[in-house]
Amino acid sequence: MQHDNVLILDFGSQYTQLIARRVRELNIYSEIKPYNHLPEDLDQYKAVILSGSPVSVRNEDALHPDLSGIRGKKPLLAVCYGAQYLAHFGGGNVAPSNTREYGRANLSTIANGNVLFQGIDEGSQVWMSHSDTIKELPTGAIRLASTHDVENAAFMIKGEDTYGIQFHPEVYHSKDGKRLLENFLVRVAKIEQDWTPAHFVEETVEELREKIASEKVVLGLSGGVDSTVAAVLLNKAIGNQLHCIFVNNGLLRKNEFQNVLKQYEGMGLNVKGVDASARFLEALKGIEDPEKKRKAIGNAFIEVFDDEAHKIEDAKWLAQGTIYPDVIESVSATGGPSATIKSHHNVGGLPDFMKLKVVEPLRSLFKDEVRRVGASMGLHPELLGRHPFPGPGLGIRILGDITAEKVRMLQEVDHIFVQGLKDWGLYDKVWQAGAMLLPVQSVGVMGDERTYEKCVALRAVESTDGMTADWVNLPYEFLQKVSNEIINKVKGVNRVVYDISSKPPATIEWE
DSSP, X not given: OOOOEEEEEEOXXXXXXXXXXXXXHTTOEEEEEEXXXXXXXXXXXXXXXXXXXXSOTTSTTOOOOOOTTTTTTSOEEEETHHHHHHHHTTTOEEXXXXXXXXXXEEEEEEOTTOGGGTTOOTTOXXXXXXXXXXXXXXXXXXXXXXXXXXXXXXXXXXXXXXXXXXXOTTSTTSXXXXXXXXXXXXXXXXXXXOOOHHHHHHHHHHHHHHHHTTOEEEEEEXXXXXXXXXXXXXXXXXXXXXXXXXXXXXXXXXXXXXXXXXXXXXXXXXXXXXXXXXHHHHHTTTOOOHHHHHHHHHHHHHHHHHHHHHTSTTEEEEEOOOOHHHHHHHSXXXXXXXXXXXXXXXXXXXXXXXXXXXXXXTTTOOHHHHHHHHHHTTOOHHHHTOOOOOTTGGGGTXXXXXXXXXXXXXXXXXXXHHHHHHHTTOGGGOSEEEEEEEXXXXXXXXXXXXXXXXXXXXXXXXXXSSSXXXXXXXXXXXXXXHHHHHHHHSTTEEEXXXXXXXXXXXXXXXX
């Protein structure tokens, strides 16, 4: 089934991924491409959205997209930098803002009857984030909306389905942002809202059957949502051609190896458990640098899989549960100006010696989309609601070098914290939670004796896709009880702290 597709041109905005998510929430498929690498075939797209950018259109290094195949030929919505680009290089005038245009604003006037603002009333809150402003509209433009400080908050070009807005409809702070996007995509561009989880499953299963044919696939299961949904998708497509392997890297949560294997019983998956914990700990011996730890874990992971794949006669594919945020944070997802934040163990391809082709059925999905796809296939809500857990496991939650004793210590701390969240009915109110073992020791007193032991940091965040996250304001009574239990029961820990940093500027993990 061919879906209507939306092209999002990325100019390096921190919000570009949010545009894609909002579009998909409308059951419309969207793709992000760099502004300077347009697809050769533009016919496949029914509408185009230009993102914001940290760059100014007034600078010499302004980013110039080739809009010759888009302007006046396809519905175009230009957001922030995109709108300023249309103005600055289209006969208008863009100048530095006299007032700081960042944060909440309200639409003070809206052009009556314009389709873009259908169902949106004056006073609607929008989110601004720019240092330039459009002083004069481009040639042929009509003003559609203003705010108290921004006269030209929205405009359209006469004779074209071209719209420009200086605010960001994709962020939650723009209260009617989703409605505006729906107006543009459904009412202006006439796009059908038919990209649903059920359709994704149907189409992906068909694509997997065509791609893999009768060949065998090896899949690394982690027990998490991503790899499980990937496994169920592949199982629907190719059945017993799929060979799942769950590797104990020695960095899992307490009792996780046994619990995860039990979890997959009865799901119809062909799963083999491999205990390679000693191999991983040896590979990590003496390594303190976070990136080197990730690489060592990734390399060991690949070696174990290479060994196991050789035991499966004629295995041709390695399947992974890679999702969109993994790709975005490892490299620029668009080839554009984004910076690498951290490497992910399952992103970046395989070494030449491993003669397996890679299949990643979830690579284009955000975490919340993966859960919706899993739900559409009937996966248990408890499994789908499980917190994300990093591929390198506790290896990136133990700051500094890794030893078996440190792993044991953190496993106990983590177990007390996570089980406490479940017991207090807080687990499902948190997107991700875990504990970090810090490379510091502090003075304490136990039984009238001086101690000099480890400090652990507890971390709990709320998020939708991991791209941004806020710390969770857990009850003081809960934190007090958990802290006491950790210090009393986990030998080697005498201090517990709680991390109240949001992402950005911090990341969810400490390494």
